[in-house]
Amino acid sequence: MDIIHLLPDSVANQIAAGEVIQRPASCLKELVENSLDAGATRVQVIVRDAGRTLLQVIDDGVGMSEMDARLAFERHATSKIREAQDLYSLRTMGFRGEALASICAVAQVEMTTRRKEDETGTLVEIHGSDVVRQEPCACPVGTNIKVSNLFFNVPVRRKFLKTDQTELRNLLNEFYHIVLVYPKVSFTFVHNDEILLELPVGTEKQRIEAVFGNPKKNVYTSAFVEVKTETEMVGIRGFVIKPENATRKAEQYFFVNGRYMRHPYFQKAVQTAYSGMLTADYQPSYFIYFDIDPQAIDVNIHPTKTEIKFADEQTIFQILMASVREALGKFTLAPTIDFDAPNNLDIPLPADAPVSRPQVTVDPGYNPFHTRGAIYPERPPKNWESLYDGLQNTSNRPQTDIPESREVEVPDVEHVPVWQYGGKYILVASEDGLLMINQHRAHVAVLYAQFMEQLGISQGAMQQLLFPEVLALAQDEMVLVGQLLPDLKAIGFDLEQLSPDSYSIQGVPAQLAQQSPVPVLQHILAQVRERGPDTQREWREQIALTLAQNAAIPYGKNLSEVEMRDLLARLVALPQYRRTADGKIIVSLLTDEEINKRF
Ligand code: ADP
Ligand code: MG
Numbered sequence: 001m002d003i004i005h006l007l008p009d010s011v012a013n014q015i016a017a018g019e020v021i022q023r024p025a026s027c028l029k030e031l032v033e034n035s036l037d038a039g040a041t042r043v044q045v046i047v048r049d050a051g052r053t054l055l056q057v058i059d060d061g062v063g064m065s066e067m068d069a070r071l072a073f074e075r076h077a078t079s080k081i082r083e084a085q086d087l088y089s090l091r092t093m094g095f096r097g098e099a100l101a102s103i104c105a106v107a108q109v110e111m112t113t114r115r116k117e118d119e120t121g122t123l124v125e126i127h128g129s130d131v132v133r134q135e136p137c138a139c140p141v142g143t144n145i146k147v148s149n150l151f152f153n154v155p156v157r158r159k160f161l162k163t164d165q166t167e168l169r170n171l172l173n174e175f176y177h178i179v180l181v182y183p184k185v186s187f188t189f190v191h192n193d194e195i196l197l198e199l200p201v202g203t204e205k206q207r208i209e210a211v212f213g214n215p216k217k218n219v220y221t222s223a224f225v226e227v228k229t230e231t232e233m234v235g236i237r238g239f240v241i242k243p244e245n246a247t248r249k250a251e252q253y254f255f256v257n258g259r260y261m262r263h264p265y266f267q268k269a270v271q272t273a274y275s276g277m278l279t280a281d282y283q284p285s286y287f288i289y290f291d292i293d294p295q296a297i298d299v300n301i302h303p304t305k306t307e308i309k310f311a312d313e314q315t316i317f318q319i320l321m322a323s324v325r326e327a328l329g330k331f332t333l334a335p336t337i338d339f340d341a342p343n344n345l346d347i348p349l350p351a352d353a354p355v356s357r358p359q360v361t362v363d364p365g366y367n368p369f370h371t372r373g374a375i376y377p378e379r380p381p382k383n384w385e386s387l388y389d390g391l392q393n394t395s396n397r398p399q400t401d402i403p404e405s406r407e408v409e410v411p412d413v414e415h416v417p418v419w420q421y422g423g424k425y426i427l428v429a430s431e432d433g434l435l436m437i438n439q440h441r442a443h444v445a446v447l448y449a450q451f452m453e454q455l456g457i458s459q460g461a462m463q464q465l466l467f468p469e470v471l472a473l474a475q476d477e478m479v480l481v482g483q484l485l486p487d488l489k490a491i492g493f494d495l496e497q498l499s500p501d502s503y504s505i506q507g508v509p510a511q512l513a514q515q516s517p518v519p520v521l522q523h524i525l526a527q528v529r530e531r532g533p534d535t536q537r538e539w540r541e542q543i544a545l546t547l548a549q550n551a552a553i554p555y556g557k558n559l560s561e562v563e564m565r566d567l568l569a570r571l572v573a574l575p576q577y578r579r580t581a582d583g584k585i586i587v588s589l590l591t592d593e594e595i596n597k598r599f
Contacts, residue, residue, distance in 0.1 A: 020102040023161060024051025024150055025170035027107075030099035031145060032178050035059035036185065038143065041201075045175065045189045050167035051150060052158075060142040063115040069122040070134060073109075075101040105129045106157070108148045112139040128153045160576065165535055172196070176211055177260035177306075180253060180287065183207035208239065208287055212251060225330065227288065229323035234316055235291035236323050240270065241284050243277035243328065248530055250283035256290040256297060261308045269317045273324035281530070288320070418564045423556040426564050433591040439559065441586045442571045443552035444545075447511060448581050449574050451491055451544035454509075460492030461510035469518055471495070471503045477525055484528065487540055491547065493521070511551045520550045545581050 021027050028051065035043045038061025048054035064072060078097030103109060104126040114121030121140075125133035151158035161167055168191060175197070179187050183204050189197040199210045208224075223245035229236045241250075252270075254261050266288075274284050298309035310316055419427045426442070428435040454460035473481060478501060481488070488495060492509030508517045524546045531542055553559070559567070571577045571586070578587050 020099060021106060021150075023170060024055055024167055025174040027051065027055055027103055027147060027150060028057070028171055029174045029178065030103065031055065031057040031147070032175070034099065035061050035143065036178070036182060038062045040142065040185060042186045043188075045187070047168075047171060047189070047191045049192070050164040051171055052161060052164070052167070053149065055147040055150065056145065058142070058144045060140070063118075063142050064113045064122070065115060065118065066122045066136070069111065069113050069124050070131070073100045073104050073124070073126055073131075101129075103147055106152075106154050107150045108152060109145065110148070111143065111145040112137055113143040113145075114139050114141050116141050163537060165537065177253070179211060180204070180207060181255050181258045181260070181289070204287075204289070205239065224285075224287075225327045227323050227327040229319060229326075231319055233292070233296070233312065234319060236288060236320055237291075238286065238288035240273075240286040240288070240324050240327055243274060243284075246274075246278050246282040246284055248281055248283065250285040251287075252283070252285060253287045254290065255288070256292060256308055257294060259308075260306060262306045263308065265313055265317065266320055269321040270324050273321045273328065277328065281526070286324075290316075418561060418568070420559050420564060423558060426559070426568065428568070431592075433589050433593075433595060436588045436590060437568065437571070438584075438586050438588075439557075439564075439567065440552050440555055441580050441584055442567055442577075444548045444580050445574055445577055445586055446567065446570045447548035447551055448544050450511070451509075451547050452540065454492065455487055455490050455540045455544060460490060462492040462494060462507040463510045463513050464494070464507045465505060465517070468504045468506045469516070470498065471505055471518055471521055473501055473503070473525075475501070477529075480525055480529060484524075484539065484543065487536070487543055488521075488524075491543060493517070509547065509551070512547065515550055520547065523550060541581060548581075 020030070028045065032043060032045065035057055038059060040059035040061035042060050044058040046054065046056040046058070076097045105128060108127045110123070110125045112121055112123045120136040120138060123133065123135050123137040123139075124131065151161070172189070175189055179199055183202050183206065186201050187197065187199040188195060197211065199207060202210065224239035224241050227236060227238050227240055252267065254263050254266060270284055270286055270288070278284065292310070296311040417429045420439070421427050424439060426437040426439055428437065451460070481495070481503060485495065492507065492512075493505065494507030495503045495505055498504045505517045505521070512520060524543055527546045528539060528542050531538075579585055
């Protein structure tokens with residue numbers, strides 16, 4: 001009997017949704033990008049409970065015909081490309097044709113849409129991929145799409161959403177990435193009936209000011225100078241902050257051909273341009289827009305990826321650095337400016353210079369432990385991925401972490417074989433391959449959970465110091481410690497003010513007994529200051545994370561078998577154990593298939 005079968009669409013869509021729609025912010029991005037692709041001049045975003053309850057996007061774009069309104073929700077339905085070749089001349093934001101299919105698989109979607117030439121519009125309502133209603137309706141030209149109760153049918157996902165505050169911040173960040181490249185489109189963003197942003201049509205500069213020009217963000221365009229360079233290879237324009245206006249917490253944005261991108265190597269170029277002009281931990285804010293032939297960049301095929309590869313990164317690095325220096329030179333008397341000799345500077349190589357990496361195949365159906373109450377009725381066939389080309393991860397970074405949308409059961413860590421490798425990883429043999437667990441990060445996750453709990457109930461285990469140490473602080477740090485004091489006490493620090501600019505440390509969290517407390521406290525202060533968390537919850541997360549990083553077992557420490565099993569048991573007992581609180585991968589799998597291939 002044949003055992004391979006095609007997955008029903010609803011299941012395939014849910015799997016894809018795991019990739020495309022990870023949180024409300026990714027859903028918002030897809031919807032707003034669709035509006036822009038549809039030529040909207042006005043886009044309204046209405047959100048409830050940080051997107052958990054409602055995400056609505058209303059546009060005045062071209063709208064859809066009755067037929068298209070239904071087709072739009074089919075997998076790989078797109079009006080934007082017809083053949084593979086089109087991928088290389090993309091000018092639209094979307095092209096994969098899977099956003100709407102993914103969204104409607106994991107939410108309740110209601111859409112009304114009308115084209116200018118049609119008298120009546122169309123209403124479509126879809127709940128978890130099931131069309132529950134499609135009928136003609138009266139509505140304005142454009143599209144109005146309402147996404148309610150995101151992940152209503154994927155409880156695990158829903159449970160793993162962060163606090164409303166964090167999800168709202170993600171939504172806004174995603175929104176910034178888009179609105180900063182569409183100053184000619186007006187936008188509003190409403191959250192729980194409060195207008196958070198009202199962005200009229202204007203220039204790029206006015207848009208930046210409209211988004212960030214509030215006292216809290218401390219970014220005013222008067223604090224910036226303009227960058228503008230045209231070369232045959234690339235056009236670079238935008239704004240960079242005057243050195244004297246730099247802060248510890250910067251707004252840093254790169255855009256390429258109208259898309260936001262992250263680019264650590266180019267960030268380095270900007271930073272290098274500022275060398276010698278900024279105090280040690282100050283960061284330059286910038287908004288830089290690149291224009292380049294689409295053929296010279298790698299198409300951003302992965303829906304959630306914001307890194308983009310350029311054909312000639314080193315040359316662009318030079319051009320970028322020189323343009324920023326030139327712009328700064330007009331406004332400062334920095335003696336270091338020497339446009340003719342940018343090569344004299346110590347220019348780092350791209351962090352990701354082309355090297356061939358091993359190709360790691362991923363089995364997304366893989367569950368290292370036993371599945372209980374899995375979302376999918378059956379395990380997808382091993383090669384399901386090839387069914388959906390668009391889904392394949394084309395980045396050359398091996399994606400070996402385990403998909404997050406599974407409920408897992410604690411593995412039988414008492415009985416499976418475990419080893420330590422390289423003083424860094426714990427290896428666990430499992431049915432599907434070799435699990436590799438980063439020992440330091442695993443411990444960070446365990447400690448983080450502990451610290452967060454202690455902060456919640458205010459009773460961290462404390463170890464008294466025999467010889468109290470002195471923490472000398474600058475004035476702003478004194479203020480900060482004052483603010484953090486209750487939380488630092490709750491987590492186990494015993495601090496007493498000694499003088500107007502120092503505290504004595506008399507006790508430390510028991511987990512920290514091995515470390516010298518002064519650098520740890522300084523690290524916490526620096527992190528809190530740099531990240532600028534603004535709620536107590538975020539403070540606490542930052543404190544707990546920094547503390548956990550300091551207290552966790554380091555690399556190179558040999559672990560006994562008992563220690564390894566203990567750590568694993570504590571790790572898998574956490575609600576989220578695949579990544580640390582700051583998103584680093586803890587668990588990775590080398591599949592059985594991958595191992596066999598080598599022989
Ligand atoms: P993609 O954007 O990759 O084509 P989507 O799933 O996001 O895929 O959308 C599918 C199709 O639905 C689009 O190609 C477009 O034709 C249509 N569509 C989606 N949103 C809108 C909108 N707001 N206005 C007009 N057409 C839309
Ligand atoms: Mg789209």
